Amino acid sequence: MKILDAEIACEVIRPRLSETHKGDYGRVLVVGGSEPYGGAAILAASASVYSGAGLTFVACAAENHAALTARLPEAIYVDAKTASFEENLTRADVVLIGPGLGLGSGGLLEKVLRGLSAEQTVILDGDAITLWAKKATKTQARLIFTPHQMELERLSGLAIGSQTDAALQAFVEKVGAIIVAKGPETRIARPGWEMEKVIQGVPAQATGGMGDTLAGMIAGFVAQFHSDQAVSAAVWLHAEIAGKLAESQYVVLPTAIISQIPFEMHNVIK
């Protein structure tokens, strides 16, 4: 078990090269935001944008279109019911499905998983994990899960008390996916790789929307940093920002973390 520290961020977050354009920083497609849960998709997309993804698209319910655009004009809306969705799916570097998805979207999850190729990454968060636990559709894409403890139980069959490092690693090897097992200490497990742990998380961040925010950061990092450790760096930086903000705030809200991302990413490389 490796305890992550600032080094992981230094390795992953590299100074941008001057001859680059937004196309070099990846396309993220967030799929979620069913009618009641638009905020979750907005938070995830915001975290992706503020992490530096080149382009961030959001496929969400039409009822949340106006709020998305008002809140985050940098993002682009996608109507999941039109052909533009398929096109965006094909062109995305990273698809994050789950934030605010709702449990009625099993068909959409299947469509996403089947539609992706081996060059793409798909991150399953929140309800997408619960849906996948019921019906594990195969996918060509690199697969990342970001479960909290209850979702990990559904996903792996491991009861919360039995989610030991060994059991988690064994499941990761079996399923062939990266798992970000969220908790007071978040573990990152990868097939054939030493497990990593982030220990500076703070309980001030225990509030609704935080998981969506972390998932969005992971998406943004994976899209732009072509490194196996992008996931680890995102998890570490998220906890680092939360810890810093908790020095002056009793509760650290997702929107507070999001606005700090560009500054803390810069602190890493300066």
Place this chain on the structure above:
Amino acid sequence: MKILDAEIACEVIRPRLSETHKGDYGRVLVVGGSEPYGGAAILAASASVYSGAGLTFVACAAENHAALTARLPEAIYVDAKTASFEENLTRADVVLIGPGLGLGSGGLLEKVLRGLSAEQTVILDGDAITLWAKKATKTQARLIFTPHQMELERLSGLAIGSQTDAALQAFVEKVGAIIVAKGPETRIARPGWEMEKVIQGVPAQATGGMGDTLAGMIAGFVAQFHSDQAVSAAVWLHAEIAGKLAESQYVVLPTAIISQIPFEMHNVIK
């Protein structure tokens, strides 16, 4: 009569334990925000979120859904006309009904009061108080009222000039509820408990939406602090923040107070 000071906040607002997650900080359901009054529900929900409630749901008119999501992506929208409302009602730790409710929502208030169990708390604010004064539906839930002087008159039958401490306490004993009697000096009365008073309120906060904000703070505090004094701490901290902001602002707006909550809660425990 006990004059509240910073001590009440220190007793109630405790450092968060590290092995906790959002589920430990309670679920708040705000019911209100009829068509013209969406802002009231947004302010109440914002105060709940910024106070640190684990999850904040808002049942409001569909016309206010987009504004809620644009303004407060941390909150979750609930359609009061679907089954998800009943489910949210059952699962909430605290239901705050009233901010922007409108006087045509008597049926909804009855449904809420009847649907709650003894493990839940219901806060009646604004129009919900006026409606309850007309028809006092019984409820199993712990009951809190947050009337201003005119609403207290409707609620208790006590004319504004007759709302003495003794009369207020007598009414509280009769009705078996906590009453936060708002005014230049806000009193908190509980059955079988010494009355408390907050005296540092400032007239700078006399502006629309402030009651909604206070009610949202109370909801957020009750949801996460399992203490009989959570209500008192919320009322005290609200006045404290208003007083501090009034040192540089002629009028202290609800949104200004809300953004300070996480910082002032931290100041209490540091």
Place this chain on the structure above:
Amino acid sequence: MKILDAEIACEVIRPRLSETHKGDYGRVLVVGGSEPYGGAAILAASASVYSGAGLTFVACAAENHAALTARLPEAIYVDAKTASFEENLTRADVVLIGPGLGLGSGGLLEKVLRGLSAEQTVILDGDAITLWAKKATKTQARLIFTPHQMELERLSGLAIGSQTDAALQAFVEKVGAIIVAKGPETRIARPGWEMEKVIQGVPAQATGGMGDTLAGMIAGFVAQFHSDQAVSAAVWLHAEIAGKLAESQYVVLPTAIISQIPFEMHNVIK
């Protein structure tokens, strides 16, 4: 001609008394915001709220309801087509009609002017002035106009080159209204009163929405300060804020001014 300085603000803006509540600070009803011009009504209402009006209502097109609520949750939406509009009209202390009204709203203007009593104040801004110039409906209410030069020409028949102090005063005496004649130097003319002038205005504020913002400030000041000089104080403070912001900004936007109002009102009384 009196040149206004900080003294006017000191006279008008008084420390709030502790035994007061929002009802003591007046009700403002903004009527405007037809479909394309929702922003104008939002700016006017924001200026009213940030000036400290007790309650601010906005009657605007339904298409602008969501934006109003997302942007300014402290305001309350009014549907001009329902009975609640009449009720709000009757209960308002100040009605500001014009920001974003559109020239197709002559009927609405007539309704407002006819519906008001002598205890109320009506402020005509923007398109409401142009409409009134065509058809001068009588009103019981105290009448204030806030024309820019072209609107003053339409209103008074005085060509821009002929809008001398004497001609303006003569028109004011005839029409029996207060006129805030906006320009590089804004003049405030009242029947039987020495004309006043604000000279610290800056060209940095010459941008769309600024007139709406000033009108909203006037509404907020008239609603809460029961003084004949409330109008003058609002005009002076608006120019004062613009001047201060122009020390660091090339263009001073309405939203920048609005957010400073509570601070600069406090500076006056401290």
Place this chain on the structure above:
Amino acid sequence: MKILDAEIACEVIRPRLSETHKGDYGRVLVVGGSEPYGGAAILAASASVYSGAGLTFVACAAENHAALTARLPEAIYVDAKTASFEENLTRADVVLIGPGLGLGSGGLLEKVLRGLSAEQTVILDGDAITLWAKKATKTQARLIFTPHQMELERLSGLAIGSQTDAALQAFVEKVGAIIVAKGPETRIARPGWEMEKVIQGVPAQATGGMGDTLAGMIAGFVAQFHSDQAVSAAVWLHAEIAGKLAESQYVVLPTAIISQIPFEMHNVIK
């Protein structure tokens, strides 16, 4: 080839004269913001407003009306399907077409280009360039293109590797338009004029919506500064702001740049 520095901004951005009003600072009409791309139009319009354009109108899809108004109340919505669009087209000093336009809007582009007179300027950005490359409708208006490398290829037929200074200048002479050729070093080419280059751009600004923001700044500058060098000054200042923000932020978002415009324009003239 002239390398631009702060001097270009000093020449173009002049202190505002005191006897001026918003009419002196020009009318900008942004045409774009089809359903999925509302954010692009909002960013462009925001950049125009924050640059100091007197009035900024936005013709976009009705689905984006609420978000525009919530985000930028200083702007005015235009329905492209009504007569008000034609009127706005006629009265605009600068029409910026492209941000979020979508490739299905060829008819609208033709209408705009045909409807303008020699006193007006039209800026073609994004999809408008791609559409014009397919069908080059003639226009009386002064023409500005703001292509990135791929769009320049479509526009000029010059493959990305062949977009030399000489080839770009030759194309500019042929087409009779100003071209802002965006890239790590952005070139500004004009018929019969020495080519200019901005070299302080930073890769931190390589993110979605940045082109829309630059186009909006150019529109705002052209509308208010009646100088041939307004385009150059806008491009230089945009890069300057991005560079400054990149000293503390890993990614510089469009909204971060926009909010700095009034301050940096002031720095130029102070």
